[in-house]
Amino acid sequence: MVSVILHEVGQRFGRRVLFSGLSLRVEPGEVVVVAGLNGAGKSTLLRLIAGLLRPSTGEVWLERAGQRLDAEQRRASLGYLSPDTLPYRALTVRENLDFYSRVRGLPRWDAAVVELLGLADRLEQPVAELSSGYVQRVKLAVAMLHQPAVLLLDEPGITLDEAGHQQVAAVVAEQRQRGCLLLAANDPRDLAYGTTIIRVGG
Amino acid sequence: MAQPSSGWAAEAAAVLRKDLRVELRTRYALTAVGQFAVTCLVAVSFTAGPQAQSAVQAALLWLVLLFAALSGLARSFVAEEDGRTGETLRLAAGATAVYLGKCAFNVLLLLALCGVLVPGYQVLMDVVWRDPALLLATLLTGSIGLAAVLTFTSALVARAQMRGAVGAVVAFPLLIPLLVMAVAATTAALDGSLQGWYHVRGLAAFAGIMLTVALLLFEVVWNA
Numbered sequence: 181m182v183s184v185i186l187h188e189v190g191q192r193f194g195r196r197v198l199f200s201g202l203s204l205r206v207e208p209g210e211v212v213v214v215a216g217l218n219g220a221g222k223s224t225l226l227r228l229i230a231g232l233l234r235p236s237t238g239e240v241w242l243e244r245a246g247q248r249l250d251a252e253q254r255r256a257s258l259g260y261l262s263p264d265t266l267p268y269r270a271l272t273v274r275e276n277l278d279f280y281s282r283v284r285g286l287p288r289w290d291a292a293v294v295e296l297l298g299l300a301d302r303l304e305q306p307v308a309e310l311s312s313g314y315v316q317r318v319k320l321a322v323a324m325l326h327q328p329a330v331l332l333l334d335e336p337g338i339t340l341d342e343a344g345h346q347q348v349a350a351v352v353a354e355q356r357q358r359g360c361l362l363l364a365a366n367d368p369r370d371l372a373y374g375t376t377i378i379r380v381g382g
Numbered sequence: 383m384a385q386p387s388s389g390w391a392a393e394a395a396a397v398l399r400k401d402l403r404v405e406l407r408t409r410y411a412l413t414a415v416g417q418f419a420v421t422c423l424v425a426v427s428f429t430a431g432p433q434a435q436s437a438v439q440a441a442l443l444w445l446v447l448l449f450a451a452l453s454g455l456a457r458s459f460v461a462e463e464d465g466r467t468g469e470t471l472r473l474a475a476g477a478t479a480v481y482l483g484k485c486a487f488n489v490l491l492l493l494a495l496c497g498v499l500v501p502g503y504q505v506l507m508d509v510v511w512r513d514p515a516l517l518l519a520t521l522l523t524g525s526i527g528l529a530a531v532l533t534f535t536s537a538l539v540a541r542a543q544m545r546g547a548v549g550a551v552v553a554f555p556l557l558i559p560l561l562v563m564a565v566a567a568t569t570a571a572l573d574g575s576l577q578g579w580y581h582v583r584g585l586a587a588f589a590g591i592m593l594t595v596a597l598l599l600f601e602v603v604w605n606a
Contacts (some may be wrong), residue, residue: 231605232469251605252476260473266466268400270407275400282396283475285389322470 181208182244182257182329182359184229189223189238198224199380200237205361208329211352213374214364220381222364223262226332229362230260242330254286259328262318263335267318269308273299276307280322289325296354297321297347312339320351329359337367345369390479395484397475401458402490410461410490415454419499421444423506432493432508440568443503444561449526450495455488455532456549459540468540477601481533486595489530496521516582520567523585526558530592537603560588 183205187298188199197343206212214222227233228240231254242257249257267276281289294300297317302310307318316339322330336348352373355361363370371377405411426442434442462468471480500521503509511517535553542548563581570578 183576230473232472255476257472258473260470262469264466265470267470268404268467269465271400275403279396279400280470280474283393283471283479285393319470322474 182242182249183207184330184360184362185239185241187190187239189220189228189240190226191233192236202238202380203212204378206330206362208359209356209375210360211356211363211373211375213371213377214362214370214380215366215377216380217366220379222380223264223334225380226262226334226362226364229330230258230332231255232260232285244329251252251363256326259323259330259331261323261328261331261333261336263338265319267307267315267322270306272304272306273310273318273321274303276318277303277321277325281325284326286326289321290327291320293324296350298343313341313344316340317344317347320348324351324355325350327358331355331359332363333361335367335370336363336368337365340372349373389431390476390482393475393479394482394486398486398490401484401487405487411454411457412494414457415450415491415495416498418453419446419450419495420502422449423499423502426460427503427506430507434507436572437565437569439507439509440565440572442507443500443568444524444564446458446499446523447492447495448557448561450499451488451528452549452553453530454491454495455529456536456539456553458484458488458533460536463540472604477604478597480604481597481600484536485529485533485596488533489525490605492529493522494527496525500577501580509572511571513530513571513578514517516578517571519582520564520571520578520585523582523589524560524564524567527585527589527592528557530589530596531560534592534596534600534603537600541603541606556592560585564589578579 186202186204189202191198214225216222228235242254242313271279277289294303297320299317299321302314307315310318320336337345340348352361363373365371423446426446430438430442459468462471531553535549538552539549563584567581567585568576568580
């Protein structure tokens with residue numbers, strides 16, 4: 181089982197300090213919701229944990245049984261969804277899932293993920309032709325298809341309808357069985373998932 | 383967590399297949415490279431014409447190839463960033479697989495370009511290749527070297543704020559040895575000189591060195 185550890189983490193962009201001295205330990209089974217105003221640093225915190233950004237101060241690492249994971253193990257352990265990313269628009273849903281499975285070294289993707297997110301009847305559709313809600317579901321599927329020990333979801337509910345929110349709830353429940361979840365959000369529905377809620381930006 | 387079962391070669395093949403599929407649907411790089419190559423080829427044939435010396439003809443062919451390649455290959459990674467797919471790819475795929483997959487795609491793109499450009503050049507410039515095998519070997523090794531450099535500099539460019547400036551500053555000095563050897567080998571292919579094979583060995587060594595250096599440095603650039 182993988183834990184996420186932040187030790188005295190601070191992030192600044194130029195003179196603007198987003199947060200400083202942040203320490204946190206997220207254990208398997210936990211759901212940590214990162215809340216805060218727009219621009220407070222919620223997405224930045226998730227990017228730091230994903231390894232897409234280096235902290236200005238402090239350290240972020242993942243560990244299993246007290247051993248720090250190296251870059252390759254960290255990559256295999258993380259699933260990440262962000263409003264700033266997209267699937268390949270020229271490819272179909274199936275081709276996107278096939279591609280991300282193959283580059284992760286998986287023989288095939290998990291059909292249960294597709295069922296869970298209601299994508300089964302959209303598999304042959306190009307992503308460019310999907311509504312924003314279905315694009316969000318594809319992004320969730322890509323983040324989950326390797327059954328990551330740590331799932332990072334940045335605003336998972338945006339663009340989703342009621343059925344989509346129920347699917348996010350199912351994703352959260354499933355992830356708690358498998359590992360831990362960090363979620364950046366302000367939506368009351370998302371806040372309710374948290375076993376711990378931290379607020380950034382004061 | 384699901385256990386991975388394949389290595390970097392299978393992952394690189396997946397990146398190559400994905401890029402080929404996206405390119406066949408969007409035709410972005412093919413259009414950019416093709417339009418540039420055809421325009422340059424026609425302009426060169428009108429200006430230099432069949433009376434040009436073989437060294438000049440060889441240099442013009444490689445200039446057309448170089449600038450056409452710059453217009454298409456330089457976008458390998460910029461397209462990922464512009465399409466907002468870069469971060470997901472960075473988290474999903476290993477750096478070695480991404481570099482090799484994209485480099486292989488660029489080699490195929492360059493060979494396809496050569497397949498159109500060289501026959502067109504032959505007709506418009508009225509050239510006769512006295513050693514076609516030497517020409518093919520030059521185009522193959524030159525394309526691999528060109529792709530190795532431009533794939534790497536494309537990754538640098540994609541991560542830079544002043545994209546155009548970085549591409550030009552980094553790529554051109556690295557490509558000078560390749561251009562010198564490629565022009566010499568192509569001149570020899572036109573003249574039928576056996577000395578051209580010496581330059582082909584140089585091009586193969588250049589490609590090998592550039593691939594090795596790029597693979598060693600790519601992870602730093604890709605994860606910067």
